[in-house]
Amino acid sequence: MMKVMSRIIPVSCAIILKEGKVLVAQRSEKMALPLKWEFPGGKIESGESAEGCLMREILEELNITIQVIHAFPVNIHRFSKEKEIELIPFLCNYSGGELILKEHHQVLWLDVERLSELDWSAADIPIVKNFIEWFSLQNIHFIP
């Protein structure tokens, strides 16, 4: 019998900061994982860098431009035998443009302290946790 091998799908996602708030996006009813929350982004196309993919996806999905600051640890998540993704998160700054939703149900600029209240895609949970930890350490440096 032939064994069906699942290929890990690389997906870039953006943790976009603006004035201390983070852009979070709720997937539409028609998308995979309907109404789950995610960091906007998408599948990396062949010949594309993870950062290049992210800038393209964010412009396509949300009509805004971003500046990629740095990469956070990736999370490999297996949804099923057929679907496994490598989620590659990047910290980004909002750079310009008016937010126009092309795919998502809704987006919010949320305080970091409220990120854990959302119903995240399972693949995002360790990424959200990492980011919250990282963010709280950053704040320590700003204490005079």
Ligand SMILES: Nc1nc2c([nH]c(=O)n2[C@@H]2O[C@H](COP(=O)(O)OP(=O)(O)OP(=O)(O)O)[C@@H](O)[C@H]2O)c(=O)[nH]1
């Ligand atoms: N962009 C993004 N995708 C995520 C996140 N978390 C997560 O599980 N994903 C999954 O990674 C894939 C991203 O692909 P996409 O957003 O370009 O694809 P899509 O809706 O067309 O997905 P589909 O082709 O599986 O239906 C989706 O299957 C999505 O469910 C996240 O934080 N950001």
